[in-house]
Amino acid sequence: MSLAVEIVPLLSDNYGYLLTDSQTGAAAFVDPAEAGPVLDRLRAKGVGLDWILLTHHHGDHVAGTAELVAATGARVAGAGADAHRLPPLDRALAEDDRFELGRSTARVLATPGHTTGHLSFLFEASGDLFCADTLFVLGCGRLIEGDAPTMWASLQKLAGLPEATRVWCGHEYTQANARFALSVDPDNAALRARAAEVDRLRAEGRPTVPSTIGAERATNPFLRAADPSIRRRLGLERASDAEVFAALRRAKDVFRG
Numbered sequence: 609m610s611l612a613v614e615i616v617p618l619l620s621d622n623y624g625y626l627l628t629d630s631q632t633g634a635a636a637f638v639d640p641a642e643a644g645p646v647l648d649r650l651r652a653k654g655v656g657l658d659w660i661l662l663t664h665h666h667g668d669h670v671a672g673t674a675e676l677v678a679a680t681g682a683r684v685a686g687a688g689a690d691a692h693r694l695p696p697l698d699r700a701l702a703e704d705d706r707f708e709l710g711r712s713t714a715r716v717l718a719t720p721g722h723t724t725g726h727l728s729f730l731f732e733a734s735g736d737l738f739c740a741d742t743l744f745v746l747g748c749g750r751l752i753e754g755d756a757p758t759m760w761a762s763l764q765k766l767a768g769l770p771e772a773t774r775v776w777c778g779h780e781y782t783q784a785n786a787r788f789a790l791s792v793d794p795d796n797a798a799l800r801a802r803a804a805e806v807d808r809l810r811a812e813g814r815p816t817v818p819s820t821i822g823a824e825r826a827t828n829p830f831l832r833a834a835d836p837s838i839r840r841r842l843g844l845e846r847a848s849d850a851e852v853f854a855a856l857r858r859a860k861d862v863f864r865g
């Protein structure tokens with residue numbers, strides 16, 4: 609059994625994802641920031657849409673939902689805890705729920721920090737993680753509603769997934785993230801190689817997703833709070849990992865690289 613993932617760029621730097629269960633043809637779309645490009649893709653493929661999966665309530669992840677529902681009859685699934693501020697839900701999800709798309713199954717992970725109700729979707733059999741604004745390639749989401757320990761716990765949950773897990777995030781922020789990462793972890797050879805690869809991809813107009821959990825663990829400073837050289841650079845050799853993470857997040861918020 610397998611899951612096909614197609615990237616659909618939306619707005620200026622958002623990524624939505626069209627998921628198709630290969631055995632049954634069942635299709636879902638993750639985070640429709642707008643409907644037009646999604647409908648264009650569905651029409652070009654000559655397929656319908658069964659589900660819309662929402663990671664969190666921000667407009668740049670949900671704004672196309674109503675139009676897509678009207679055009680396709682898709683049902684909508686998202687965090688029950690945020691039902692009051694999400695588009696109307698046909699299915700309310702929470703931590704450890706199983707969401708079935710044909711014969712593919714996603715495990716629902718609660719990953720609060722960017723927002724209190726933020727969910728991530730993990731298709732364990734194919735190894736695909738949709739983590740929107742929790743974990744970015746070489747970065748992480750801003751702490752809009754959560755505190756640093758909450759986000760750190762969410763990131764740890766994702767960092768503990770198998771290394772080959774593909775990371776499909778919600779935005780193309782990778783080049784800016786790489787500049788910050790290099791500023792706090794300049795001696796990391798894997799990071800330097802990765803930043804060069806990212807520049808090459810972007811110069812060709814190509815997305816930097818998917819990443820993998822293994823690559824993020826090796827190069828994403830927000831997963832590397834335990835790293836001695838990052839700690840030394842921040843002067844936080846004796847702090848807890850969550851404190852180092854909090855300092856990194858604060859530094860990124862004011863970074864102009």
Ligand SMILES: [Zn+2]
Nearest residue numbers: 664666722741
């Ligand atoms: Zn967001």
